[in-house]
Amino acid sequence: NSLWWVYVLREDDENSQYFKVGVTKGSLTDRIRQLQTGNPRRLVCAYRRLYVVKVAAYAAEKYLLGFAKTCKARIQGEWIRACPSFVETALEGLDEVSAPYRITREKLVPNHHQG
Secondary structure: OOOEEEEEEEEOOOOOOEEEEEEEEOOHHHHHHHHHOOOOOOEEEEEEEEEOOHHHHHHHHHHHHHHHHHOOOEEEOOEEEOOHHHHHHHHHHHHHHHHHHEEEEEEOOOOOOOO
16 A cells, blocks of 8 residues: 655745646655756745545545646646745645555645735
8 A cells, every 4th residue: 555645835935936747656755866966056945736546646646736737836847936825725725636656745835925
């Protein structure tokens, strides 16, 4: 039985509006380390959700990226440009549809932006 992380990363700057959405099996720390190699700015995990079903994890990622695309926030691949409150709204919608498959809901980085 495998566990799947759905994550939202951001640059370690409270003013950053760039977020990376993704899925990884196993160590989230290792995935961040892999992505950090291609980014000169330090990446931190803003949000993460743990799923017990692979298809549910990928559906959650697709939901978040689709939400971003609908609102014209997606810039390339799995990167979006948006204010943190936009990401919060997307995650709230995701939580409603994915609760049966999710193990945890964690907000790891304080949201200093309002509105």
